[in-house]
Amino acid sequence: MVKLNKIYTRTGDDGTTGLVSGPRRKKHDARIEAYGEVDETNALIGVARQHAAAFPELDRMLMRIQNDLFDLGADLATPETGEKPAYEPLRIVQSQVDRLEAEIDRLNADLSPLRSFVLPGGSPLAAALHVARTVARRAERRIVELAERQGEAVSKEANAYINRLSDLLFVAARWANDKGARDVLWVPGQNR
Numbered sequence: 001m002v003k004l005n006k007i008y009t010r011t012g013d014d015g016t017t018g019l020v021s022g023p024r025r026k027k028h029d030a031r032i033e034a035y036g037e038v039d040e041t042n043a044l045i046g047v048a049r050q051h052a053a054a055f056p057e058l059d060r061m062l063m064r065i066q067n068d069l070f071d072l073g074a075d076l077a078t079p080e081t082g083e084k085p086a087y088e089p090l091r092i093v094q095s096q097v098d099r100l101e102a103e104i105d106r107l108n109a110d111l112s113p114l115r116s117f118v119l120p121g122g123s124p125l126a127a128a129l130h131v132a133r134t135v136a137r138r139a140e141r142r143i144v145e146l147a148e149r150q151g152e153a154v155s156k157e158a159n160a161y162i163n164r165l166s167d168l169l170f171v172a173a174r175w176a177n178d179k180g181a182r183d184v185l186w187v188p189g190q191n192r
Contacts, residue, residue: 021078021085030146034154035076037139038162042069044135045169048128051176055125058172061103065165068096072161076143080153092157100164107168107175116185118170122177129176133169136162 017032045062052059074090120130140162147154174180 021081021089030142030149031076031079031152034139034142034146035073037135037142038069038073038076041132041136041139041165042066042073044128044132045069048125048132051123051125051128055176058107058176061168061172064099065168068092068161069165071096072158075155075158076146091155092161094157094160097157097160097164100161100168104164104168104171107171111171111174111180114185116187118174119184119186120173121184122173122182125176126173126182129169129173133166133173136166136169140166 045066049059049062049066052062071090072092075092078085078089120134121127140159143154143159143162146152147159174183177183
């Protein structure tokens with residue numbers, strides 16, 4: 001378990017931060033950027049949850065996702081080195097991806113098929129979920145960029161998790177918009 005007694009350590013004053021496995025990297029390193037975007041996604045889901053009291057099932061899903069995002073951050077902060085670590089690193093596993101897919105299917109079953117793209121907004125909860133979705137997509141781009149770098153590895157489960165998460169946040173936003181009834185659809189060229 002993590003134990004944080006002192007919040008500041010001064011070790012990052014030189015522009016570096018430590019990975020779980022020990023090595024230090026520049027704070028603008030691709031790996032740090034990737035898990036930083038995951039952290040931002042998590043924070044925005046926390047903001048969305050402030051509007052979710054009327055939706056306890058969705059709130060429980062979002063709370064589980066917040067916990068999973070800490071798992072994903074730990075996964076990304078512990079790069080594969082090819083050497084056997086002294087401890088079992090925390091990794092995203094397929095069952096976490098499968099759960100997201102089941103939750104997407106559960107929420108989507110209540111929605112009518114889309115006829116157009118949805119403009120982000122609607123209820124405060126839906127709007128907050130749309131913001132979290134866009135940041136999750138940015139996190140996905142950073143994770144894919146990291147995975148493509150020479151000498152860096154990201155598991156297929158981590159990639160799949162962040163990809164499914166943005167899908168879940170989209171479906172959840174529609175569900176929070178009165179199961180899609182309050183969605184505002186894009187009308188191409190409407191204001192020409």
